[in-house]
Amino acid sequence: xxxxxxxxxxxxxxxxxxxxxxxxxxxxxxxxxxxxxxxxxxxxxxxxxxxxxxxxxxxxxxxxxxxxxxxxxxxxxxxxxxxxxxxxxxxxxxxxxxxxxxxxxxxxxxxxxxxxxxxxxxxxxxxxxxxxxxxxxxxxxxxxxxxxxxxxxxxxxxxxxxxxxxxx
Amino acid sequence: xxxxxxxxxxxxxxxxxxxxxxxxxxxxxxxxxxxxxxxxxxxxxxxxxxxxxxxxxxxxxxxxxxxxxxxxxxxxxxxxxxxxxxxxxxxxxxxxxxxxxxxxxxxxxxxxxxxxxxxxxxxxxxxxxxxxxxxxxxxxxxxxxxxxxxxxxxxxxxxxxxxxxxxxxxxxxxxxxxxxxxxxxxxxxxxxxxxxxxxxxxxxxxxxxxxxxxxxxxxxxxxxxxxxxxxxxxxxxxxxxxxxxxxxxxxxxxxxxxxxxxxxxxxxxxxxxxxxxxxxxxxxxxxxxxxxxxxxxxxxxxxxxxxxxxxxxxxxxxxxxxxxxxxxxxx
Numbered sequence: 001x002x003x004x005x006x007x008x009x010x011x012x013x014x015x016x017x018x019x020x021x022x023x024x025x026x027x028x029x030x031x032x033x034x035x036x037x038x039x040x041x042x043x044x045x046x047x048x049x050x051x052x053x054x055x056x057x058x059x060x061x062x063x064x065x066x067x068x069x070x071x072x073x074x075x076x077x078x079x080x081x082x083x084x085x086x087x088x089x090x091x092x093x094x095x096x097x098x099x100x101x102x103x104x105x106x107x108x109x110x111x112x113x114x115x116x117x118x119x120x121x122x123x124x125x126x127x128x129x130x131x132x133x134x135x136x137x138x139x140x141x142x143x144x145x146x147x148x149x150x151x152x153x154x155x156x157x158x159x160x161x162x163x164x165x166x167x168x
Numbered sequence: 169x170x171x172x173x174x175x176x177x178x179x180x181x182x183x184x185x186x187x188x189x190x191x192x193x194x195x196x197x198x199x200x201x202x203x204x205x206x207x208x209x210x211x212x213x214x215x216x217x218x219x220x221x222x223x224x225x226x227x228x229x230x231x232x233x234x235x236x237x238x239x240x241x242x243x244x245x246x247x248x249x250x251x252x253x254x255x256x257x258x259x260x261x262x263x264x265x266x267x268x269x270x271x272x273x274x275x276x277x278x279x280x281x282x283x284x285x286x287x288x289x290x291x292x293x294x295x296x297x298x299x300x301x302x303x304x305x306x307x308x309x310x311x312x313x314x315x316x317x318x319x320x321x322x323x324x325x326x327x328x329x330x331x332x333x334x335x336x337x338x339x340x341x342x343x344x345x346x347x348x349x350x351x352x353x354x355x356x357x358x359x360x361x362x363x364x365x366x367x368x369x370x371x372x373x374x375x376x377x378x379x380x381x382x383x384x385x386x387x388x389x390x391x392x393x394x395x396x397x398x399x400x401x402x403x404x405x406x407x408x409x410x411x412x413x414x415x416x417x418x419x420x421x422x423x424x425x426x427x428x429x430x431x432x433x434x435x436x437x438x439x440x441x442x443x444x445x446x447x448x449x450x451x452x453x454x455x456x457x458x459x460x461x462x463x464x465x466x467x468x469x470x471x472x473x474x475x476x477x478x479x480x481x482x483x484x485x486x487x488x489x490x491x492x493x494x495x496x497x498x499x
Contacts, residue, residue, distance in 0.1 A: 066179035111186065112433040131178040131496060135433035137186075160433070162181060 001070060001168070004161030005056055006118045007134045008074065009037050015105035016052065023101070025051040049150075050094060052102070053077045057156075067132070067162040074159050076102065076139075079152030088149050095144060095151045102155050106139045115161060132162040180497045183432040190225035190264065191218050191427040192272055194396075195444060197354035198347065202443035202476060203425040207490035211439055215429060222427060223396065225276075226268040229466070231428060233440065233487075234261045260486040262426070262442065263470040265454060271378050271412055272396075277467040278414030279422050279447020281356035281374050284337045287408040297413045301369040304341075304405035305329070312387055317394035318379075320406055324387035334381045335409045336389065338400050342370035350375045351404070352397025357420050372407040416450045426471070435494035442487045444474035 013035040016023065023034035025048045027041065034051035047053075058073030078098045082091030112135035121127040139157040193203035203221060210219050218224055236259030241250040266273040275282040283297040292299030305326045307315045315321045320338065322330070330336075339351050344361045348354035355374040364370040379391035389406070426445045430438040449470045455463040473486035493499055 065181050067181055069181070112435075131176070133434050133494075135184070160184070162178075162434075164178060 001059075001072070001161070001163060003115050003117050003119075003130060003167065004070065004134045004159065005037075005072065005074075007113060007116045007161075008136065008159045009035070009054060010116070010118070011113050011134075012052075012054070012076075012105060015108065016101055019101055019104060020097075023050065047079065050080050050098070051078065052098070061163075067164065070161050070163055072159045072161070074136075074157050076155045076157065077152065078102075078155075079147075079150055081150050091149070091151045095153060099141065099153065102139060106136065106155075106157060111135055115164075130167070131164055134159060134161045136160065177496050177498055180493060180499060181434065183430065183436050183438055183491075184434070185430040185432055185438070187227045187229065187430075188231040188264070189215050189429045189431070190228045190231075190266075191222040191429070192225050192276065193222045193425040193427070194353040195423045195425055197357075197423060202423075204443055204476070205425070205427050205439070205441045205488075207439050207441070207488070207492070211437065211490055211492050215431060218427075223272065225266065225273055226270075228264040228266055228428070231264045232262065234263075235259075236261060258475075258484075258486060260442070260473040261448060261471065262428075262440075262445070262473070263468070264428075265466040265468050267466070269467060271376060273467055274412050274414065275355075275376060276422060276424060276447070276471075277453075277469040278451045279449065279469075279471075280414060280418035281420040281422075282412055282414040283373050284335075284375065284378060284407070284409040285411045285413050286337065286369055286373055287410060297415065298373065300367075301373065301407055304369060304372065304407045306405050307338075307400055308387075309402065315388075315400050317398045317400075318391045320379075320389040320391065320400065322387060322389060322406060327384050327387045327389065330381055330384060330389055330408070332381055332383060334389075335378060335411070336381060336391075337372040337375050337378045337407045337409050338395055338404055339371045339375040339377050339397075340401070340404050341368045342366070343368075345371075350377070351401065352377050352395070354423075369407055372405070378409070414451050421446045423474070432494065434497075436497070437492040439490040439492070440487060441490070442471070442473045443476040445471040446474060448472040 013033050016035055017033035024031050025034045037054045055075040056072060057075045060071040062069040080091050080094040082088035082094055112133045115130040115132055115134045116127040117130055118127045137158045139155045142154045144151055144153045195202045213219050237255060238257040239253050240256045242252040242254050244251045285298045286301035288299040289302045305322045308321045308323050312321045346358055349356055349358055349371045353376040355376050358364055377395050377397045379395055381389045382392045383390040423444055423446050426442040428440040452468045453465050454468045455465055457463055475484045475486055477484055
């Protein structure tokens, strides 16, 4: 299950970074592409603006077939205050740009990607490909919400993966 | 429960797909020869670049196959007991909704000859499928570049009569041909020259050899995609058109070879091939509500499969379903 979550996150992050390399955030002093998984970061009340924050919420398992099919709900939250140079009056445009980026990367072919195991990756060690693919449905977008001068939205996408033998 | 079938091999799971892609290929109506798709050779083709002569029809929805084959019991004895079975009737149908509208999709969905609404001559009397057409424009030979499947050399003078975005039909003149007409794809059947009024533009009126002009350069019309029939043959001419028209009640049955691909999310693929399909309903469209008062109009098609003989064993069949497993799956 974690492999599927990691694979989807890395895929989403790399596609978003390729589409808009200028969208970055600073996390613990490091500049990164503007996508993060909240459960992988230090707990904080700080909400990064103009970035995509992933939360893994719902989970269903279908054991009818020879491999359990997992349906994992990924909630992608994003918000913007606009830019100070424009007095925040561009916040609608910036939210629309983030909407468009998500629509583009989640709607782009392919909608399926080989599941990777990142548990031993890093430090020059590449992740290993597993035997099945991770795939996802079309995203569902909530209504934009205005909180003071801030505009925010949540997109929800169902991510599917088979739990392979021996995989946790 | 988790299952493996061997080292590195994953248990086979039911294919999961998000949509169905359709492809068209012509049937040689005069010879009665369909286009056969060999999944053993071409099953893994790039969905965006189908192998010739297959033409992409785009995604379809509500793709439904129905088996009308009847199997009866053979009984013997007293009391009668089933001792065997026999197929008493073999039939297969398929229905779908096209997600895009184009000449091919509209033609196939209509199921009959589908006319191009050729630009009319000045003063032409009104007619449901288009009045008398304006004079066609000949393709030049020996002057300027040779015409190709995507470039139509009409000369600078004639080119001035075209604009970017124009639709054009390219085909031979009607000179009394009888039987199937239309280059590349049989588009209609002419029973007599008088039936079509000896109209020199009749073949261009029904042809599926159409294109969209995207550029005009030095007397040549450049098309957005290759003509279905390829490089224009000598004697072909160009007519402008503004759209397409079909009718309820026409006599001709379109026939085509169909291929439907369900790409699996695991890299597997299901291919369903009907070598011969004929429409089993007239022009129908369905509405999909968007938000009042907006509705999306989809072309609805329903087709009946006709038989071919499988040369591997001489069996007469209606369709072929092929399954290509993903890599390293149990079988």
